[in-house]
Amino acid sequence: MDATPAQPQENPGLGYFSWLWTASICSGVAFRTLGVVYPLLALHYAQGSSAIAAWVGFVWTIPGVIFYLPAGAIIDRVGPRRVMLWTEATRVVVMASVLIPLAFGRFSLTHLFIAAGIEGLMWVFYTLAETAVLPTLLDERDTTTSAGPYARIELGTHGAALSGRPLGGFLMSLAHFAPFLLSGVLFISSYVLLKRVKAETVPQPVGRNLLAEAIDGFKVVRGRNFLLAVTCTTAFTNLMIQALIMVFIAGSYDLSPSVVGLVLSASGIGGILGSLLAMRFTVPAGMWFLQLWIWTPALLIAATWHSPLSFALAMFLSGLSGSLNNVAHKTFEAEHVSDEWRARVASASRLAGRVASSVAAPTGAALVAWFTVAPATWVLAMVTLSATVFVTLTVWRYGKWPTLRQRANGSVARIDQLGG
Secondary structure: OOOOOOOOOOOHHHHHHHHHHHHHHHHHHHHHHHHHHHHHHHHHHOOOOHHHHHHHHHHHHHHHHHHHHHHHHHHHHHOHHHHHHHHHHHHHHHHHHHHHHHHOOOOOHHHHHHHHHHHHHHHHHHHHHHHHHHHHHOOHHHHOOOOHHHHHHHHHHHHHHHHHHHHHHHHHHHOOOHHHHHHHHHHHHHHHHHHOOOOOOOOOOOOOOHHHHHHHHHHHHHHOHHHHHHHHHHHHHHHHHHHHHHHHHHOOOOOOHHHHHHHHHHHHHHHHHHHHHHHHOOOOOOHHHHHHHHHHHHHHHHHHOOOHHHHHHHHHHHHHHHHHHHHHHHHHHHHHEOOOOHHHHHHHHHHHHHHHHHHHHHHHHHHHHHOOHHHHHHHHHHHHHHHHHHHHHHHHHHOOOOOOOOEEOOEEOOEOOOOO
16 A cells, blocks of 8 residues: 655744734834833933933944844854843843832933843844744745735834834823833733744854854855845935935924924835735835835935925835835845844844944934035935936846846755855
8 A cells, every 4th residue: 555645744833923923013112112212211311401312312223233243143043032032031121120210219311321222232133033033934835925924024013113103202291111111011922922932943053153153144145136235225225214314303493293203104104005015916026126216206306395295205105115125125035045044144134224224313414514404305315316327227237137036946046055
């Protein structure tokens, strides 16, 4: 009697994606809430000093820039799910350390700076680990045909940003401890949900130093046309978008805070729409290139018709195109990078965008100081137009279109080792 053919085993992680997605939303809402609360609390304890509030914002972001590259190598060594659990546990401790002094009236600015720095660092580890663990929860047969799960993660990210920022301001108006109490509950919820995710195999540590492993991620990005194109495009657009936000804020002295909030929230609305589109339609392979051409006319419109509506349109289009580009980026990494390399490659490909975002605010402030708001907007628009035309002519001349799917011998080529 012939043996019954073995049936393909279902990926045990398929039932865990929803837990991961919900945990990501809880963690994202708390992070965005704290991003508003830390500067507001600094303003209160520094008696209205905008400089202190700005420094808190800097401390909130700079650890991520410094540790972004080694974070990927650490995650690949330890295992992404384990790192995510550690980050949430650490954040719960930080929330408790803030709540107790606030309750007894013994909170200090030094404590605020430390808490903000730790939160920013934990967010870096969390997001990179999430990128690495997500593909292990999906059926490999589906990752090459659908970007739906990555679009859902992107949808959750933009939804958390839209809800978390106004939530932070509202809770601060109720009581200073309220946002920290809610964030603590959300981090605990995220931890409990992540404990349910059981599908990850933890890689064994390799016998190399951490710096060498981190640099390997750069080598992979440099050797893959698509990753290199997305990395450069994301860094450039992040710089221009964040600088435009600073220029708009600098010129919004005659606008009400509600109008400013609505203009800036347009980016999140565009991101949600982009995520929904990515769930229903295939993201174009050249989305990194289309993003430049979507963002360029948006900036030109903002420069020509200097009004809140034109800035809101620019924010909306930036969120829309950025969301689609992020889905394409994450899909490529899931398809072409093995589990043991994914966090390192993700940290290398996202580092430039992180650095660009950190220097964008002072860049926008400097442009406003050197010129005025309207000319500063034109500078950003012309730089963006020049870069877009240059990239277009280069691509047209050499015929190199880095695509989403690079195939070898009829199957998807994966990066299982350096040079793979």
